[in-house]
Structure formats: structure tokens, C-alpha cells
Amino acid sequence: MPWLQHPSFTIRKEIISQVTPQFVELAGSQERLEFDYLVLAMGVSRQAPIGVSASTKDEFIKDLERDHAAIASAKSIAIVGGGAVGTELAADLMTDFPEKDVTLVHSRDLPVPGPFMEEFRQGAADILRKLGVRTLFGQRVVNEIPADTCPEPEAPEFSDILPELVDSVKRNVTIETTSGEKIKADLVFNCLGAKTKAPIVDLPSSTDEPTFTPNGIRVKSSLQLDDPKYPNIFAVGDMCNRAHVKLAGAAVSGGRLAGENIARLITAGAEGGAVELIESRPPKVSMKLILGEKHALIQGKDHVVPSEEAIHKCAPDIKLGKAMRSNFIDTYPVAK
Numbered sequence: 001m002p003w004l005q006h007p008s009f010t011i012r013k014e015i016i017s018q019v020t021p022q023f024v025e026l027a028g029s030q031e032r033l034e035f036d037y038l039v040l041a042m043g044v045s046r047q048a049p050i051g052v053s054a055s056t057k058d059e060f061i062k063d064l065e066r067d068h069a070a071i072a073s074a075k076s077i078a079i080v081g082g083g084a085v086g087t088e089l090a091a092d093l094m095t096d097f098p099e100k101d102v103t104l105v106h107s108r109d110l111p112v113p114g115p116f117m118e119e120f121r122q123g124a125a126d127i128l129r130k131l132g133v134r135t136l137f138g139q140r141v142v143n144e145i146p147a148d149t150c151p152e153p154e155a156p157e158f159s160d161i162l163p164e165l166v167d168s169v170k171r172n173v174t175i176e177t178t179s180g181e182k183i184k185a186d187l188v189f190n191c192l193g194a195k196t197k198a199p200i201v202d203l204p205s206s207t208d209e210p211t212f213t214p215n216g217i218r219v220k221s222s223l224q225l226d227d228p229k230y231p232n233i234f235a236v237g238d239m240c241n242r243a244h245v246k247l248a249g250a251a252v253s254g255g256r257l258a259g260e261n262i263a264r265l266i267t268a269g270a271e272g273g274a275v276e277l278i279e280s281r282p283p284k285v286s287m288k289l290i291l292g293e294k295h296a297l298i299q300g301k302d303h304v305v306p307s308e309e310a311i312h313k314c315a316p317d318i319k320l321g322k323a324m325r326s327n328f329i330d331t332y333p334v335a336k
């Protein structure tokens with residue numbers, strides 16, 4: 001990304017083991033980086049392959065190839081958790097490998113829980129069934145029986161801090177659901193909810209409210225932590241409790257807003273003036289669900305765009321090209 005080549009940036013590829021009011025600590029070396037201002041943007045924790053364990057593009061391509069080979073050689077695949085991730089994965093698998101048995105187990109009666117219209121969630125369930133996904137809704141997995149007793153692989157270093165370093169795919173197991181149903185699966189993908197980064201954030205609350213809610217670290221609309229003790233600490237993106245539906249657009253605009261507010265605080269500090277911070281609006285409820293190559297659904301403000309129309313709004317590249325051409329470079333020109 002050219003804008004990251006700006007000489008003002010120092011980029012350290014490190015794992016943070018602890019965040020305190022004065023410094024962040026690096027895993028391994030335990031080096032401490034002190035700060036005047038801090039932006040927390042660590043997202044949420046998900047084990048691989050839903051969370052990304054690779055730290056370079058080459059590693060990521062290798063991971064994708066490994067997972068693709070495992071999928072290609074499996075006959076039966078179970079997905080546990082029918083949020084947006086599990087639902088899209090089930091539809092993608094059935095689209096690319098229609099001959100496989102794909103089962104989606106989900107605890108609610110309809111997939112994609114959240115602030116979405118019933119029409120949207122029912123539409124997703126209908127498309128999954130049309131594609132041939134076996135849907136076991138209203139059921140939970142209560143037991144997992146391994147077919148062979150391979151010893152568990154040793155946990156990689158720092159996987160206690162970064163759960164994405166752990167591969168959560170189970171091979172050759174039988175899962176049992178609350179209704180007593182047993183599903184034998186060559187592969188099981190765990191698409192259950194994400195966890196907050198609370199375990200590595202040591203920022204004690206100075207109020208009656210906790211620093212973290214189950215939905216993330218508490219922030220004000222300025223994206224500063226919602227605690228008068230930490231006016232210099234911001235949190236953006238999935239990490240904060242700003243939105244129930246955590247999406248990339250809000251993360252990008254949150255980063256930009258936190259940067260602008262820090263600039264205002266620094267300028268006001270230097271000039272001794274009052275400071276007016278920009279406030280973010282709560283993100284709108286919207287979701288594009290892309291279900292294989294031929295189906296999609298879009299939940300708008302108070303309407304649902306049906307599949308035939310929605311797929312044209314997502315094709316052919318899920319809007320990746322648009323994101324790559326966004327105006328970052330105009331906003332932050334690279335120094336010559």
C-alpha cells in the first residue's frame with residue numbers, strides 16, 4: 001500500500017502481549033513502546049482458518065492452497081455456526097463442490113442472527129437449501145467424537161495471545177447435536193462467534209462501567225475510550241463496541257476519524273485552544289451476503305434486495321476493485 005511508505009511511519013511487525021495506560025509490550029522481547037496517543041485496532045479473535053494466521057501474502061496463499069486441498073479431498077464437510085461467515089462458507093463450498101455433503105449446524109431457527117429482517121434471514125436459508133446445503137437449524141453441537149486418536153499438535157508460540165495462530169479445523173470426527181443427530185464429517189469448520197481482545201488489554205476502568213462489554217471495548221462517538229482516565233487512547237474497527245454488525249467500512253472510516261481527532265488534540269495542545277472532536281455516527285445496519293457465484297442478498301436500511309438484483313451489485317469481484325481504487329492515496333499523498 002503506497003500510503004504506508006510515508007517516511008513518518010515506522011512499521012514494526014510484532015505481536016503485542018499487553019496494552020497498559022503508558023505503553024504496549026511486545027511479545028517475546030518484552031520491549032515496551034511508550035506512547036502519547038494510542039489507537040487500538042486489533043480486531044477480534046477468531047481461530048484459523050476464519051481468522052488469518054499468515055503474516056505475509058506468500059504464507060496466506062500457501063494456507064489457502066492447503067485448505068483448498070483439504071476441502072477437495074473431503075467427502076463430507078460440517079460447518080458449525082450459521083452467522084454470515086458460516087453461511088457464506090456453506091454456499092461457497094456447495095457452489096464449487098456440488099458433489100460433497102455439506103451440513104450447516106446453527107443454534108437459531110434462521111441463519112445470520114443480528115439486526116436483520118426476517119425476509120433477509122429466510123432468504124438466506126432458502127438459498128442454502130436450493131444449493132443443496134443440509135441445514136440443521138435450532139440445534140447445537142454437544143459432542144465431538146474423534147475417529148482416530150492422533151495426539152493434539154503442540155500449540156504454536158504466542159497462540160495464547162493470537163488465537164488465529166491455532167488451526168481450528170477438525171478432521172475425521174462425528175459431531176452430535178442437541179437433537180441426538182450424529183453427523184460424520186471429514187472436515188469440520190468452526191464458524192462460531194469472535195472473542196474480544198480483553199485478555200491482553202490492561203486498562204483498568206475508572207468508572208462504574210467495565211472497560212469491555214461482550215461486544216468490544218467501550219468507546220465514545222469520538223472513538224476515545226469511554227473513560228475520562230484515557231482521553232489519549234482510541235479504539236476503532238471490530239475491536240470497539242460501536243456496531244453490532246462489524247464490517248470493514250466502519251473500521252476504515254473509524255481509523256480515519258481517530259487519526260483526525262488525534263491531530264486536533266495535538267494542535268489544540270500546541271496552540272492552547274479549545275478542541276472540537278469529530279463524532280462518528282453509529283454505522284447503518286446493512287449487509288451484503290454473497291452466497292456462491294450466482295446468489296446474493298443485500299439487507300438495506302429497511303428493505304431486502306432480492307438475489308437476482310443483489311448478485312449484479314456484488315459481481316464480478318465483490319467490489320474489491322472499488323476498494324483498491326478508493327481515495328486513500330489522495331487523502332494521504334506519498335511524500336516524494
Ligand SMILES: Cc1cc2nc3c(=O)[nH]c(=O)nc-3n(C[C@H](O)[C@H](O)[C@H](O)COP(=O)(O)OP(=O)(O)OC[C@H]3O[C@@H](n4cnc5c(N)ncnc54)[C@H](O)[C@@H]3O)c2cc1C
Pocket residue numbers: 014015016017041042043044046050051085161162200236237238239246247248249251
Ligand atoms: C470470513 C470473514 C468475512 C468477512 N467478510 C466481510 C465482508 O464481506 N465485508 C465487510 O465489510 N466485512 C467483512 N468481514 C468483517 C471485516 O473483516 C472486519 O470488519 C474488518 O476486517 C475489521 O477491521 P479491523 O481493522 O478492526 O480488524 P482486522 O481486520 O481483524 O485487523 C486487526 C489486525 O490486528 C492484528 N492483531 C490482533 N491482535 C494483535 C496483537 N496482539 N498484536 C499484534 N497484532 C494483532 C491482527 O492480526 C489483524 O491483522 C468479514 C470477516 C470475516 C472473518
